Each structure stands twice: as C-alpha cells, then as structure tokens.
Amino acid sequence: MSGPALKLTAYLGERDRAGGAILADALVDCLARRRVAASIVLRGAEGFGPAKVLRTDRLLTLSDDLPVVVVAVDAPERITAALGDVAALGGDGLLTLERARWAGLGERPEHGLDAPGEEAKLTLWLERGARAGRSAGDVAAVEVLRRHGVDGATVLLGVDGTLAGERRRARLRGGNSGVPRLVLAVGAGECLAAASADLAALLGPVPATLERVRVCRRDGAALAAPREIPATDAAGLGLWQKLTVFAGVHDRVDGAPLHETLVRTLRRRGAAGATTLRGTWGYHGDHAPHGDRLLALRRRVPAMTVVVDTPERTRCWFALAERVTAERGLVTSEIVPAARIAAGGHTAGGLRLAARVG
C-alpha cells in the first residue's frame, strides 16, 4: 500500500453508549461496514475526559469506565466516508483526524521520507499471531527498530478492529491470532527508512503508516520544543497539537509512577483530557526492550500518555511533560489538523482538516 492516508482516532469511555450499543463497538461496526483497511481498539489504563472524572485500573472503584482509544487508518476518501457514519453515532469523546501516508513496507524497500533529517512515526499493523521466523513478529520488529537507532518503539495490544477491511474481534475463547496489534515507532527519518527494509524482509508486506512527528525530549535531553503554530489556519479552521510521553510503568518521578503524576497534574491544571495506554513490549532511548516477565512481581511494560489540546495550552502541558521527564522518558509532539470534543451535549472544534502548516 502506498499513497496518502488519513488517521481517525477516537478517545472514548469504555461504557459510553450510542443508542443501545457500546460506542466503541458501534464505531468499529461503522469501520467494518466501510471495510476500513486497518483499525484497532485499545483499552486504556488510566485517564480522564472533559467531565474530569479520573479512571484508573489501579483502584477497583475507579476502574469501571476506563478510557478506550479507537484508531483507524485508510485512504482519505474512505476515512471521510466512514466519518459521516461515526459522527452520526453521537456520544461524548474526542475525535481527531491526522494526515498520514502508507509506508509501502515491502513494496519499495528504499522508501524514504519527505525530507532528510525529518522525524516520523512509523506504525506497523500486525496480527497478534504474526511471526518472524521463530520469534513473535512484534518482538522481532522492536529489535530491528532498536538496532537501527530509532528513538523508541511500543507494542500495543488490540481487543477489536479491522485488518484488510475485515472485522477482527478478540473473543474470550480461541487463539485470537488475527486480532490487530500495533508497533508504534518514533525516530529520525533515516533510521526508520533503514529499518523499514529489514522490517519488510522480516514481516512481509504488512500495512504500515508514516506520520510527521517531532521528538522533543529523550531521557532528559531537550531536543526540540513542539512547533509554534497558530490557533487556526488561514481559513480559520482550528489547529491542535498532540503530546505523547513514552516511559515504562516502573519509571517514577517524585515518589509516584511517572504516568500517574502526569495524568494527575494535567487533571488538576484543567486539561480537557489525557489517556494512558500500557504496551506489552518496547523501549525508549538507550534502554533495552522491556516487558513483563514470567513470575516477576513488578510489571516492566512500556506505557504512553497522550494529551491533545490547543497550541496555546499545549505549551503549558509541554512544560509539565518536561518536568516529569527530567531524567527519563521520550516526549513527542504532533500537529493535529482536526479535532472535535463532545461532552454533555456541547461540542468544540470540528472535523474539517485545517491546511498543512509549514
């Protein structure tokens, strides 16, 4: 697959409903009906939305409506077509649209990015059962990415979604080997381009997308600030920014888990929402790939916290992200050209793509 793509992301609550159905489920129904090439439902570990109610799987009482993130990617026309159905579902939550393109893994192995020196996010859409020789596909992919000096990679396990336009829902029984799983890597364009040739050889022609990203911090080193962008484009369409903080669940700051500190402070300072997703395997910076080990009492999986907000407020949240990642963690920023927040009958923003900035 090659050419431009569009990525739709929905940040919802696990128990949000649309009509009689569960919203996340109804959303994947829409995507499957439109035969969207790749989509995934990810269960969050911690977070809050516009209602400011904290949800965390750390405490039993606060774990009854955890965040859910649905990500879908396909050609812009197909996503736009599905978007009509998705918007008609109603319900609360945050919807974002981001420009991406198919990385053409395995089709053009020498494929590079727009400009040398640019940084990117590579997303590999694997099946849970994907293999690379004798090892698991995701673990082998992370190893390749690390070998090529990519700044970080995180494996996220899906519970539902579509691959090749077909519904892939995890069931309580059965191997679930066809259910989607993501490998999300951020780093320098050259490193990703070099890695993609090896990844293609390893995994075959799996769907993969590339997005523009800026790596802001890596293990305490300040590399760049998020791009300074105006609040709207020339036509007056709102622009948004997304910050992502990658660190292990075992990474701590001020005596508390890093991600918990970040989410707690964001909520106290009045952010509209934040979501923490736990991965199953991955690394960032110079750390070796890590995940849970059999019979170990402590978890060592990677996790990522995502916050989407206006450019002005993103500056505040970046200052906060800088503080919690003073020693460890990877911080990236992205431009989000369309976002719509719906809460309690009120909506802000919209789903028309703002013009490309810069």
Added chain:
Amino acid sequence: MTTIAWVGVAMLGGLGAVGRLVLDAAVSSRTGGLFPWGTLAVNLSGTAVLGVLAGAALGGDARVVAATGFLGSFTTFSTWMLESQRLGEEGDVRRLWLNLALALLLGLVAVELGRLIGEAL
C-alpha cells in the same frame, strides 16, 4: 436461623454492597487514583461498626443480619489485597506496605473504639 434472618441477610447484604460502592467512590474520586483510600475508608468504618455491634452484645438473628449480611458485603478483604498487589506491580513498595499496615493497625484501633462505644450504649 429463621427464614426472616435469611431474607434479612440477602437484603442487607445488597444494601451493604451499595453502601460500599457509594462511600468508596466518594472517597476515591476526591483522593485521586494513586493510594486506595476508598477501600481503607470502607474497611475501617465497617470494622468500627462491627466493634459497636460486638460491644453492644447484639445477639441472635439481628447479629447475623447486621454483621454477616450488611458488614460482610460492606467491607472487602479481596479489594484490599488486589489493590495492594497492584501497588507492588508498579514497584510502589512503600505504598504497598503502607496500605497493608494502615489497614491492620487502624483496623484494630477502630474495632476497639467501636467496642467501647458499643459497651457504653
């Protein structure tokens, strides 16, 4: 045990579960998601009430209905253990031990205070 006691255990058991949910949620939403204060509040308050019942020497069916039915579903050992294990998982050993120690020590204090109050009734 009489049929009425059985029915009473079932009804007050339901009520205790609802009470626990309400108190735990109220405390947890105020204290944030890091330390299980909600579960501690539920267990300590339930323990104190059981102390009162013991002190007042409540007997017969009333005791079974109130202690086993209501408090049995109001307080929770399993959640206390689960949340302690979660703290350990995240490597928060200090909070893990704090959660275990606070519940044990304050629990004994609560039951003793409750018993004194119950005896004075």
